[in-house]
Amino acid sequence: MAVNDGDGTRRTPGDDLLDLATAQLRTHTDDGWVSVAPRVLASALRAVRPSQPVRGRHAEGEYVVAADVLRTSVRALLDPDPRVRLRRLALRTGPDDVLEEAVVEVSAAYLQPLEPLADDVRRTVAAHLRDVLGDADLPDEVVRVDLLVTDVHRT
Amino acid sequence: MTPAVPAPPDAPVPDDELVARAGLGDHAAFAELVARHGAALYRYARRMLGSAPDAEDAVQDALTAAWLGAEGFRGASSVRTWLFGIQANCVRRAARTRTRTPVPVTTDPDDERTDPAPAGDDPVEHLLATDLRAALDLALADLPGPQRAAWLLVEVEGMPYADAAQVLGTTHAAVRGLLERARRTLGRRFETWR
Known part of the structure; x- marks a missing residue:
């Protein structure tokens, strides 16, 4: 026997059982997933991202650093600082892969004075990039770091 | 600059922040994303493809694509929709090329039910x-x-x-x-x- 649902749709006893079954599936985790999840995750994390080259130099000549390596190193640099959380690092290079701009996007901890924090992050990241790219004389104007505060977080 | 009020201290890290962190090479952030959404992606792939090995391959392809593409995620959709979009593409590709015979979840030894x-x-x-x-x-x-x-x-x-x-x-x-x-x-x- 069919009955009307709230929206006028005719409901049958089969629909009630179907709803129950669907609710069961909604909360179910397949055993197949439980057994393969670690392997699948490890495999995904082994994939290497294509990454733009950024030119560095040392006394013996020049070398190239992958942008992903710079991202990871800046993340490691800022992670211990409870005032900020790095969200994105975009790198722009010019001819010969020379770094022209680094845009650092961070969230700031709640109630942090933003202007001094931005200056601090800018100086810290610029110094780090000068170090990694091997040119202690690289001026701030060439290694420009913009700080975008897009969010706040609680430490 | 948004929002003005911070999340409670014990609030879980939002999905979009995990993706941003994964884009910076953070393995732990990506692992947390997989812990949140992996079972659902597998549930979908397993029932669309009819074979546990095909589902595993499709989820692996999707998660690899998500890991590689995390840096480009800009939040145009929710993270869950983004992940399912990638997964649906991988499922469609797998369905076109699969060679295994579909086996319903209930009778597949790879999906032995031990709940x-x-x-x-x-x-x-x-x-x-x-x-x-x-x-x-x-x-x-x-x-x-x-x-x-x-x-x-x-x-x-x-x-x-x-x-x-x-x-x-x-x-x-x-x-x-x-x-x-x-x-x-x-x-x-x-x-x-x-």
Whole structure:
């Protein structure tokens, strides 16, 4: 026997059982997933991202650093600082892969004075990039770091 | 600059922040994303492809694509919709090239059901729930692919019609139509279920 649902749709006893079954599936985790999840995750994390080259130099000549390596190193640099959380690092290079701009996007901890924090992050990241790219004389104007505060977080 | 008020200290890290962190090479952030969404992605792939090894391959392809593409995620959709969009593409690609014979979830040894009854749960109710789910898996396996996909995304994964349409590359109205046909067919199957 069919009955009307709230929206006028005719409901049958089969629909009630179907709803129950669907609710069961909604909360179910397949055993197949439980057994393969670690392997699948490890495999995904082994994939290497294509990454733009950024030119560095040392006394013996020049070398190239992958942008992903710079991202990871800046993340490691800022992670211990409870005032900020790095969200994105975009790198722009010019001819010969020379770094022209680094845009650092961070969230700031709640109630942090933003202007001094931005200056601090800018100086810290610029110094780090000068170090990694091997040119202690690289001026701030060439290694420009913009700080975008897009969010706040609680430490 | 948004928002003005911070999240509570014990609030979980939002999905979009995990993706941003994964884009910076943070393995732990990506592992947390997989812990949150991996089971659902597998649930979808397993029922769309009909084979546990194919589902594993499709989820692996999707998660690899998500890891590689995390840096480019800009939040145009929710992270869940983004992940399911990638997964649906991988499922479509796998369905075109698969060589394995589909095996319903309920009879596949790779999906052996070992769910223990929760403590305090009525064993009869637990058995009923398990049987109902098995019946649904069998019924879903007989649905045409697009209807099955729409049902899984909306009814099982709780996705709004618009998001399901985005994942499936179709329209809101098409998703509604697919769901109505799926519900009629599945409802009839359950009328005779004992």
